[in-house]
Amino acid sequence: MNIDIRHLRYFSAVAEELSISRAAQRLHMSQPPLSQQIQQLESRLGVVLLLRKKRGIELTAAGAALAAEAKLVIARLEQAVDTVQQIGRGELGEIRIGVISSAMWGEFPDLLRRFHAGFPGVNWSVKELMPAVQVQALMERRIAIGFFRSAAQAPAIPPPSPAMLTAGTLVPPHESTLGSQHSSNSFHCCSTPTACARLILGITP
Amino acid sequence: MNIDIRHLRYFSAVAEELSISRAAQRLHMSQPPLSQQIQQLESRLGVVLLLRKKRGIELTAAGAALAAEAKLVIARLEQAVDTVQQIGRGELGEIRIGVISSAMWGEFPDLLRRFHAGFPGVNWSVKELMPAVQVQALMERRIAIGFFRSAAQAPAIPPPSPAMLTAGTLVPPHESTLGSQHSSNSFHCCSTPTACARLILGITP
DNA sequence: GTCAATTACGAGCTTCGTAACAATA
DNA sequence: TATTGTTACGAAGCTCGTAATTGAC
Numbered sequence: 001m002n003i004d005i006r007h008l009r010y011f012s013a014v015a016e017e018l019s020i021s022r023a024a025q026r027l028h029m030s031q032p033p034l035s036q037q038i039q040q041l042e043s044r045l046g047v048v049l050l051l052r053k054k055r056g057i058e059l060t061a062a063g064a065a066l067a068a069e070a071k072l073v074i075a076r077l078e079q080a081v082d083t084v085q086q087i088g089r090g091e092l093g094e095i096r097i098g099v100i101s102s103a104m105w106g107e108f109p110d111l112l113r114r115f116h117a118g119f120p121g122v123n124w125s126v127k128e129l130m131p132a133v134q135v136q137a138l139m140e141r142r143i144a145i146g147f148f149r150s151a152a153q154a155p156a157i158p159p160p161s162p163a164m165l166t167a168g169t170l171v172p173p174h175e176s177t178l179g180s181q182h183s184s185n186s187f188h189c190c191s192t193p194t195a196c197a198r199l200i201l202g203i204t205p
Numbered sequence: 206m207n208i209d210i211r212h213l214r215y216f217s218a219v220a221e222e223l224s225i226s227r228a229a230q231r232l233h234m235s236q237p238p239l240s241q242q243i244q245q246l247e248s249r250l251g252v253v254l255l256l257r258k259k260r261g262i263e264l265t266a267a268g269a270a271l272a273a274e275a276k277l278v279i280a281r282l283e284q285a286v287d288t289v290q291q292i293g294r295g296e297l298g299e300i301r302i303g304v305i306s307s308a309m310w311g312e313f314p315d316l317l318r319r320f321h322a323g324f325p326g327v328n329w330s331v332k333e334l335m336p337a338v339q340v341q342a343l344m345e346r347r348i349a350i351g352f353f354r355s356a357a358q359a360p361a362i363p364p365p366s367p368a369m370l371t372a373g374t375l376v377p378p379h380e381s382t383l384g385s386q387h388s389s390n391s392f393h394c395c396s397t398p399t400a401c402a403r404l405i406l407g408i409t410p
Numbered sequence: 411g412t413c414a415a416t417t418a419c420g421a422g423c424t425t426c427g428t429a430a431c432a433a434t435a
Numbered sequence: 436t437a438t439t440g441t442t443a444c445g446a447a448g449c450t451c452g453t454a455a456t457t458g459a460c
Contacts, residue, residue, distance in 0.1 A: 003286055005210050006450095021414060033451050035416060045286060047293030052415065054459055062292040069285035076281050080274035081208055081250065087267040088252030211425095226439060238426050240441060257440065259434060 005077060007041040008070040010034055011049065015067035019056050092121035098129040098143040108147055210282060212246040213275040215239055216254065220272035224261050297326035303334040303348040313352055 013023040014034070024034040042049050049063035059067065086092035099108060116124065129137060134146035218228040219239070229239040247254050254268035264272065291297035304313060321329065334342060339351035 001286075003210065003282065005208070008282075019414080029450095030452055031415070032417080032453085035414095037450085039416090045289060045293070047290055049289075054414095056414070060293075061298055062289045065292050066285065066289045069281075069288060073278065073282045073285055076274075077208065077213075077278045080271065080278055081206075083274060084250060084254075084267045084271045085252055087270050088250065088265075093266055224439080235427055236440070237428085237442080242425085244441090259439095261439070 001044050001046075003041065003044055005074065007037060007044075008074055010037050011041055011063075012067060012070045012074065014038060014050070014057070015059055015063065015070075018058070086121060090122070091119055094123045095125075095145070096143045097124060097126045097145050097147070098134040098137055099126055099147040100131060100134075101128050103147045206249050206251075208246065208249055210279065212242060212249075213279055215242050216246055216268075217272060217275045217279065219243060219255070219262070220264055220268065220275075223264070291326060295327070296324055299328045300330075300350070301348045302329060302331045302350050302352070303339040303342055304331055304352040305336060305339075306333050308352045 010023070010027065013026050014020055017023040017026060020035050020038065021031045024031045027034065038050065045062075045066075047062045048060055049066060051058040051060060083092065097112075112124065112126070115122075127143070129143070129146070131146075134143065137143040137146065215228070215232065218231050219225055222228040222231065225240050225243065226236045229236045232239065243255065250267075250271075252267045252271075253265055254271060256263040256265060288297065302317075317329065317331070320327075332348070334348070334351070336351075339348065342348040342351065
């Protein structure tokens with residue numbers, strides 16, 4: 001009874017086209033394997049889904065139900081994949097940022113604004129922290145990025161792990177050597193895999 | 206990018222156990238193929254899901270999200286399969302019944318009562334129809350079963366199609382020769398694949 | 411003859427298990 | 436050494452396409 005997403009995709013096409021041959025065309029495959037897959041699906045379910053009629057096919061009640069359900073399952077899966085990929089690309093998620101209070105007088109607010117424009121799916125929070133506290137928070141992954149001014153205060157922090165949007169690394173950012181030019185300037189920053197590297201660069205894709 | 210339900214099942218187990226070896230045990234397979242499948246899943250998604258740590262593994266943010274989503278997709282699929290199988294077994298659906306008014310004085314109400322007790326998932330409706338109208342309705346599949354008394358009025362109706370719970374055939378019922386003993390008695394009836402054959406027999410499984 | 415579906419069969423890919431390897435406590 | 440995960444590789448199974456078959460118009 002091992003139903004597969006492929007079975008659902010195939011059956012969905014057949015149910016929509018009400019024809020195996022047309023569905024096979026739409027699926028870019030030949031009829032016989034599609035016919036086989038539908039038979040296999042019926043056998044695994046133990047349910048007749050199609051009525052082979054003189055001309056083409058017809059759905060049984062169970063077949064009609066499966067056609068509807070299959071679409072839901074497929075849609076749910078595709079949405080799940082999409083969400084996971086967005087998180088993976090750092091376009092969706094949460095990011096915690098530590099700053100020294102004077103950063104709010106500098107270029108930080110504008111950087112954050114650009115970041116938010118580029119990554120509207122990422123929820124951010126900013127917390128005012130003393131430099132030493134930021135370093136501690138970075139090491140414990142409680143913040144993803146720390147903004148402060150003195151390079152001397154930034155110790156070796158383990159390289160970023162994609163585990164969370166809260167991983168951090170030291171200058172130069174692991175993902176982007178471009179980031180180092182910024183970080184040697186007015187502030188030091190620690191980057192996460194993607195989102196943070198882009199934040200550092202002010203990229204708004 | 207061809208994600209499979211198997212991938213989701215595997216990853217779900219890994220995410221719950223937070224260990225590939227333990228998950229493999231639970232899945233009754235050996236570790237290496239499971240490890241491979243997870244790698245394949247990551248590659249197809251283009252997303253890192255697990256962090257290989259010194260001791261065991263850890264979920265990334267994307268991995269945690271997928272673990273949650275996967276459960277939903279799997280549950281949705283299993284519920285869909287269940288529903289379709291119930292319909293296929295005639296335990297879920299709708300059935301329209303035609304009767305002559307005098308049937309309500311006979312054994313019909315009790316038959317219906319027993320049917321409903323046996324198939325609580327099947328919604329039924331009873332309509333009073335003249336015998337000739339019942340025959341017409343049966344042929345057009347607008348009713349699943351017709352109750353009337355004269356065998357002479359029942360013509361040849363195509364054999365039952367599992368297409369609907371509204372298919373009908375003539376005495377003796379196609380699925381059950383047992384049914385004929387009833388139908389030669391006080392009423393004639395036309396049966397659908399399962400539910401109706403059972404209805405005729407008054408079976409309450 | 412054509413159209414639509416099924417059956418038959420072989421090539422190529424996928425998945426799994428076993429064995430060997432690497433790294434860590 | 437025991438544990439946990441990865442790499443390597445071959446056998447078994449699965450999926451697909453081509454070709455032949457059936458059945459209805």
